[in-house]
Amino acid sequence: MEQKKISRRNFVKESSLVTGGILLAPSLFATPTFRNEKTLKLALIGCGGRGTGAAAQALKADANVKLVAMSDAFEDQIEKSYGNLSKLFDKSRIDLKPNMKFVGLGSYKKAIDEADVVILTTPPGFRPQQFEYAVSQGKHVFMEKPVATDVAGIKKVLNAAKLAKEKKLNVVVGLQRRYQAEYVELKRRIQNGDIGKVVSGQVYWNGAGVWVRPRKDSMTEMEYQMRNWYYFNWLCGDHILEQHIHNIDVANWFIGELPIKAQGMGGREIRKGKDHGQIFDHHFVEFTYPSGAVISSQCRHQPGCFSQVSETFQGTLGTSYTGGGSTAILKSYDGNNIYKHDGEHDKNPYQVEHDRLFAAIRSGEEVINNAQYSAESTMTAIMGRMATYSGKEITWDKAMNSDLKLVPDEDLLDFNSAPPVVPNELGEYPIPVPGKTTYY
Numbered sequence: 186m187e188q189k190k191i192s193r194r195n196f197v198k199e200s201s202l203v204t205g206g207i208l209l210a211p212s213l214f215a216t217p218t219f220r221n222e223k224t225l226k227l228a229l230i231g232c233g234g235r236g237t238g239a240a241a242q243a244l245k246a247d248a249n250v251k252l253v254a255m256s257d258a259f260e261d262q263i264e265k266s267y268g269n270l271s272k273l274f275d276k277s278r279i280d281l282k283p284n285m286k287f288v289g290l291g292s293y294k295k296a297i298d299e300a301d302v303v304i305l306t307t308p309p310g311f312r313p314q315q316f317e318y319a320v321s322q323g324k325h326v327f328m329e330k331p332v333a334t335d336v337a338g339i340k341k342v343l344n345a346a347k348l349a350k351e352k353k354l355n356v357v358v359g360l361q362r363r364y365q366a367e368y369v370e371l372k373r374r375i376q377n378g379d380i381g382k383v384v385s386g387q388v389y390w391n392g393a394g395v396w397v398r399p400r401k402d403s404m405t406e407m408e409y410q411m412r413n414w415y416y417f418n419w420l421c422g423d424h425i426l427e428q429h430i431h432n433i434d435v436a437n438w439f440i441g442e443l444p445i446k447a448q449g450m451g452g453r454e455i456r457k458g459k460d461h462g463q464i465f466d467h468h469f470v471e472f473t474y475p476s477g478a479v480i481s482s483q484c485r486h487q488p489g490c491f492s493q494v495s496e497t498f499q500g501t502l503g504t505s506y507t508g509g510g511s512t513a514i515l516k517s518y519d520g521n522n523i524y525k526h527d528g529e530h531d532k533n534p535y536q537v538e539h540d541r542l543f544a545a546i547r548s549g550e551e552v553i554n555n556a557q558y559s560a561e562s563t564m565t566a567i568m569g570r571m572a573t574y575s576g577k578e579i580t581w582d583k584a585m586n587s588d589l590k591l592v593p594d595e596d597l598l599d600f601n602s603a604p605p606v607v608p609n610e611l612g613e614y615p616i617p618v619p620g621k622t623t624y625y
Contacts, residue, residue, distance in 0.1 A: 440478055
């Protein structure tokens with residue numbers, strides 16, 4: 186794919202080659218039944234809070250899974266995660282030998298080599314190379330979203346996704362709304378025409394923001410950026426990608442298309458300090474789809490402002506509402522409920538992801554491969570970021586055929602390596618400027 190022009194039409198056409206058949210499967214929320222009781226060895230790559238949670242969910246999903254290896258850039262992250270997991274599971278489940286805790290930026294390969302199933306929860310910039318390696322070694326994968334931070338990474342993930350299909354490897358990605366009962370049911374009803382053709386929508390991830398970790402005198406520039414990975418585009422991709430991808434993914438999924446173009450605006454009103462790296466604190470994007478539907482996308486990290494994490498879509502016959510802490514609903518334009526979801530007995534979608542992954546591994550019949558649609562939604566968010574950073578209208582084909590590459594080819598092996606972006610003599614990082622920045 187790196188050697189030919191990639192049109193949106195070809196991108197969509199090829200999706201059928203690698204996408205697993207789990208979207209509307211009746212068995213999605215059924216209790217798994219396992220045939221193969223072999224002990225499965227698990228490796229955790231990226232031992233922060235999300236990685237620790239994912240490892241716990243994997244161990245809960247299958248009684249014959251053992252955590253046998255851990256990898257992280259920081260030893261303290263490994264020890265904290267190991268300690269927390271050891272409080273939840275006994276030694277028969279957390280079966281790490283002393284030499285199975287691998288520390289360093291390039292240590293993931295050693296941990297992956299020890300496992301049957303790997304969890305990839307490092308900063309997103311490392312995801313493509315880690316996914317590529319895991320697939321090359323024949324491992325089943327759970328990886329968090331987004332799956333890349335640049336176009337070069339997207340192409341690497343797409344190629345690895347094809348290889349995973351050929352090898353019959355299961356790949357689940359942490360876009361958990363696809364495993365959430367209310368979303369699955371509303372998608373089914375929208376697909377059946379309950380609200381007619383979707384013509385517009387609004388998706389939101391507006392909140393107060395995330396942590397900042399102070400710089401210490403002992404830190405190299407690489408260690409500082411790794412500790413504060415959220416604020417650097419090569420590692421995080423900005424919050425339109427790292428968080429708002431959930432809502433953007435729902436738009437692609439519910440509409441059943443990929444957008445053909447995007448235009449928008451963004452900037453930094455609150456995040457102005459040297460400790461805020463490069464990223465914006467607000468983005469607004471309009472995504473236009475082939476059917477003519479236009480989705481308005483908002484994400485904001487500004488304390489004290491209106492907060493909302495939700496998705497709303499308008500069809501020719503009615504409206505759908507999901508997220509925002511309320512029950513999922515389809516409403517007709519006369520105000521009557523077409524459908525209201527009763528979620529009293531719904532399972533936690535974060536757990537369902539792992540339940541389905543291990544059920545598929547055990548059965549050997551259904552192969553789940555979420556990598557394609559996850560790459561599509563990641564690329565949609567990247568296209569939105571290109572639009573807000575540049576202030577230009579960006580087409581899908583232009584974005585996919587760009588030379589955008591933020592992450593170096595080679596593994597960064599230690600904290601003395603120079604990161605791909607460095608501050609100036611005043612300690613300030615380069616900030617995108619609409620009208621001047623291209624990023625394509």
